[in-house]
Amino acid sequence: MSEMFKISLPDGSVREMPQGSTPADVAAAIGPGLAKAAMAARIDGELVDLSMPFTGDAALALVTSRDEADALELARHDFAHILAEAVQALFPGTQITFGPSTDDGFYYDFAPRDRPFTEEDLPAIEAEMRRIIAADKPLRREVWDREQLVSRWKQQGETFKAEWAAQLPGDEPLTVYWSGDDWLDMCRGPHMPSTGKLDPAAFKLTRVSGAYWRGDQNNAMLSRIYGTGWLNKKQLSAHLTRLEEAAKRDHRRLGAEMDLFHLQAEAHGSVFWHPKGYMIWRELEAYMRRAIDDAGYREVKTPQVMDARQWEQSGHWGKYRENMFVIPDEVPNVEDEGPIVSDDAQWMALKPMNCPAHVLIFRQGIKSYRDLPLRLYENGCCHRNEPHGALHGLMRVRQFTQDDAHIFCREDQIVAEVRAFCELADRIYKDFGFTYSIKLALRPEKRFGTDAMWDMAENELRNAVVEAGLATPEYGWEELPGEGAFYAPKLEWHLTDAIGRTWQVGTIQSDRVLPERLDASYVGEDGARHRPVMLHRAIFGSYERFIGILIEHFAGRLPAWLAPVQAVVATIVSDADAYGAQVAAKLRSAGVRVETDMRNEKINYKVREHSLQKVPYLLVVGKREAEEGTVALRTLGAEHQKMMSLDDAIALLTAETAAPDLRP
Structure with missing residues (x-):
C-alpha cells in the first residue's frame, strides 16, 4: 500500500492523498467545479503547477480566478509564452529570448530572421495566439540536463537561449514547458494546465519597440512585442479605458498644449x-x-560639484559611480599633446544627491x-x-x-x-x-x-x-x-x-x-x-x-492657486477694452495672476481657447458690463456664466486662488 500524505486545506480540513498525488487530484476529489476553475496551487506557500506531486504532508491552497494577484501573474506568463509560440509559427527562423510578465501584461523579445517586427504584424500574431488558446494545448513541465538543453537550443539555431542556458548560475538541471508536443520554452514556471484556461478575448498586443539582448547596448538589437493581459474581457476593456484616459492626461502632451515646458536633444534628460x-x-x-x-x-x-574623494568616503563612488556625471578637476590645454585626461587626474562629480x-x-x-x-x-x-x-x-x-x-x-x-x-x-x-x-x-x-x-x-x-x-x-x-x-x-x-x-x-x-x-x-x-x-x-x-x-x-486643470494663469479678462467688443484693462488691473492688485484677451475674435472662440488652456476663471466684459461695473464670470468646466459686480468677483477670485493654509 502506498504512503498516504495529509493535505491541509485553507478551511481547516485535511485530506489524505496517496503518494504521487498532485493538487489537480485534490481539486478533482473536492468536486468537478473546483477542478475546472483551478489554475495552479500553493504548496506550503510556494506557487506551483497543478501537476506538481506532493512530497509529503503539506498545506495546500488552490488558485482560481478569485485569487486575482496569482491568477493574473499566471495568465500573463502564459500569454507571453503563447506570444512566442505564435511568432515562431508565423515567422519561421525567428529566435526567442526572454518573455516576462509585467504590472499590466507581458512582453517577449525576439531576434527576427529577416526584419524587425512592426505594429502592422500585431493583428496576425493576435489571431495566431487565439488559435493556440482555442486548441487548449496542455502546458507540460519537464526537467532537462543543462548540457542536453544547450545542445538542443544550438541544434535549433536558438543561439540566445543556448547562451542563457549555459550561463545560468549553478549546475542543477533546468526546466522547460511544452505547449502540446511541438513547441517548448525554457522557463522556471509555474503555468496553468493548458492554453484553454486563458480567455482569448482578455488580451491585446499593444506596441513594438527595440531592446538590446540582456539590456546591454553593446549586444544585438532585438524586437520587443508588448501586450496587456487579463482574466476576462471586462478587465481588459476597463484597462484599455484607463489607458485612453491616461493618454488624455499625458503630461508631455498637456505640457505642450498649455505651454508649460519642453524637452529637446540639446539637453537630453533636462527640462x-x-x-x-x-x-x-x-x-x-x-x-x-x-x-x-x-x-x-x-x-x-x-555646491553642484564636489571632489570624488568625498563621494568615495560616503560610499556613493563605489556603489553609484555609473550613475554619476564625473569631470576632471583640471582641464588640460587643448594645444597640449597627449591624452585629454591623464591617468593621475583628480576627479570631481556633479552631485547625484x-x-x-x-x-x-x-x-x-x-x-x-x-x-x-x-x-x-x-x-x-x-x-x-x-x-x-x-x-x-x-x-x-x-x-x-x-x-x-x-x-x-x-x-x-x-x-x-x-x-x-x-x-x-x-x-x-x-x-x-x-x-x-x-x-x-x-x-x-x-x-x-x-x-x-x-x-x-x-x-x-x-x-x-x-x-x-x-x-x-x-x-x-x-x-x-x-x-x-x-x-x-x-x-x-x-x-x-x-x-x-x-x-x-x-x-x-x-x-x-x-x-x-x-x-x-x-x-x-x-x-x-x-x-x-x-x-x-x-x-x-x-x-x-x-x-x-x-x-x-488633474488632467491639466490644476487647483486655482497653482494655475499659472488664474483668470483671463476677455472683451466682447473693443468699446469694453478700457474697462477690461481696469478689471485686470484690480485683480492683479488683489494678487490674482490675470491676463487680458482683447483680440478681435468672437467671444465663443476666446472661451474655447482659454478652456483648452485650462484657465480656471474667465471674466467676460462687454459694453453693458462696462456701464454697470459688472462681469460675466465663467468657471472652467461650468456650462453657464454668472453675472456679478466687479467687487464681488474680485472677492471670490481672491479667496478661490489663495494657497492652502498649512497650519495644523
Missing part, C-alpha cells in the same frame, strides 16, 4: 521650463518653504546635544546619468531638484521626528487631494552597517508610523523585504491619482551609516562625542516629477 510652467514651480516652492519654515527647518544651499554636503554643513563647528534635532532643508539640484531609454518626460530626468532635507537627531528623538514628518506629509498630500499608502522598505542583501543597526532603524520607522496612527489598512500599510537603500531602510509614500494609478514620491530613511562614514558627531550630555542619526526625507520627491504627477492627476 526647459517656460514662464507658465515655471510659475507652477514657483508656487510649489513657495508652498514648501512655508511648510518647512513652520516645521522648524533651516534652508541651505550646497545632497546628503554628503549636508553632513559637511553639520560638521562646521561643534554641535551639542542641545542643538539637536537640526533640520537642514535644500531645494537641491542633482544630476544622475540615467540611461537614454529610461528617460520619460518629467517623470524621469537627468537633472532634477529635490525638496530634500536631513534631520540630524539623537537616538531618543528619532521616533518623534519621524512621526512629525508623517503628519507633515499627510497634511501636504491632502492639500493636493491625494490619498496614499505607506510602505516600509526593509534591508537589502547588499548593505552597509550591522544587523543590529538595521534592526534599530527598521523598528524606529515602524514605531513612528504606528504612533502616528498610519500603520493601518486604510493607509495601505505594508512591509517590503529587501527594498531599502544600501545605507538605510525607508518609509515610502505611494500616492493614488484620479484614475487609480500609484506614484511613489515621499520617503524618510533612518541612517546610521553616513554619519559614521563622514565622521559626523555631537557632544552629548556626558561630555563625550556621539554619532547623530541622520533622517533623509522628501515629500515631493522631485519638483519635476511631482509637477508631472499633478498635471496628469
Whole structure:
C-alpha cells in the first residue's frame, strides 16, 4: 500500500492523498467545479503547477480566478509564452529570448530572421495566439540536463537561449514547458494546465519597440512585442479605458498644449521650463518653504560639484559611480599633446544627491546635544546619468531638484521626528487631494552597517508610523523585504491619482551609516562625542516629477492657486477694452495672476481657447458690463456664466486662488 500524505486545506480540513498525488487530484476529489476553475496551487506557500506531486504532508491552497494577484501573474506568463509560440509559427527562423510578465501584461523579445517586427504584424500574431488558446494545448513541465538543453537550443539555431542556458548560475538541471508536443520554452514556471484556461478575448498586443539582448547596448538589437493581459474581457476593456484616459492626461502632451515646458536633444534628460510652467514651480516652492519654515527647518544651499574623494568616503563612488556625471578637476590645454585626461587626474562629480554636503554643513563647528534635532532643508539640484531609454518626460530626468532635507537627531528623538514628518506629509498630500499608502522598505542583501543597526532603524520607522496612527489598512500599510537603500531602510509614500494609478514620491530613511562614514558627531550630555542619526526625507520627491504627477492627476486643470494663469479678462467688443484693462488691473492688485484677451475674435472662440488652456476663471466684459461695473464670470468646466459686480468677483477670485493654509 502506498504512503498516504495529509493535505491541509485553507478551511481547516485535511485530506489524505496517496503518494504521487498532485493538487489537480485534490481539486478533482473536492468536486468537478473546483477542478475546472483551478489554475495552479500553493504548496506550503510556494506557487506551483497543478501537476506538481506532493512530497509529503503539506498545506495546500488552490488558485482560481478569485485569487486575482496569482491568477493574473499566471495568465500573463502564459500569454507571453503563447506570444512566442505564435511568432515562431508565423515567422519561421525567428529566435526567442526572454518573455516576462509585467504590472499590466507581458512582453517577449525576439531576434527576427529577416526584419524587425512592426505594429502592422500585431493583428496576425493576435489571431495566431487565439488559435493556440482555442486548441487548449496542455502546458507540460519537464526537467532537462543543462548540457542536453544547450545542445538542443544550438541544434535549433536558438543561439540566445543556448547562451542563457549555459550561463545560468549553478549546475542543477533546468526546466522547460511544452505547449502540446511541438513547441517548448525554457522557463522556471509555474503555468496553468493548458492554453484553454486563458480567455482569448482578455488580451491585446499593444506596441513594438527595440531592446538590446540582456539590456546591454553593446549586444544585438532585438524586437520587443508588448501586450496587456487579463482574466476576462471586462478587465481588459476597463484597462484599455484607463489607458485612453491616461493618454488624455499625458503630461508631455498637456505640457505642450498649455505651454508649460519642453524637452529637446540639446539637453537630453533636462527640462526647459517656460514662464507658465515655471510659475507652477514657483508656487510649489513657495508652498514648501512655508511648510518647512513652520516645521522648524533651516534652508541651505550646497555646491553642484564636489571632489570624488568625498563621494568615495560616503560610499556613493563605489556603489553609484555609473550613475554619476564625473569631470576632471583640471582641464588640460587643448594645444597640449597627449591624452585629454591623464591617468593621475583628480576627479570631481556633479552631485547625484545632497546628503554628503549636508553632513559637511553639520560638521562646521561643534554641535551639542542641545542643538539637536537640526533640520537642514535644500531645494537641491542633482544630476544622475540615467540611461537614454529610461528617460520619460518629467517623470524621469537627468537633472532634477529635490525638496530634500536631513534631520540630524539623537537616538531618543528619532521616533518623534519621524512621526512629525508623517503628519507633515499627510497634511501636504491632502492639500493636493491625494490619498496614499505607506510602505516600509526593509534591508537589502547588499548593505552597509550591522544587523543590529538595521534592526534599530527598521523598528524606529515602524514605531513612528504606528504612533502616528498610519500603520493601518486604510493607509495601505505594508512591509517590503529587501527594498531599502544600501545605507538605510525607508518609509515610502505611494500616492493614488484620479484614475487609480500609484506614484511613489515621499520617503524618510533612518541612517546610521553616513554619519559614521563622514565622521559626523555631537557632544552629548556626558561630555563625550556621539554619532547623530541622520533622517533623509522628501515629500515631493522631485519638483519635476511631482509637477508631472499633478498635471496628469488633474488632467491639466490644476487647483486655482497653482494655475499659472488664474483668470483671463476677455472683451466682447473693443468699446469694453478700457474697462477690461481696469478689471485686470484690480485683480492683479488683489494678487490674482490675470491676463487680458482683447483680440478681435468672437467671444465663443476666446472661451474655447482659454478652456483648452485650462484657465480656471474667465471674466467676460462687454459694453453693458462696462456701464454697470459688472462681469460675466465663467468657471472652467461650468456650462453657464454668472453675472456679478466687479467687487464681488474680485472677492471670490481672491479667496478661490489663495494657497492652502498649512497650519495644523
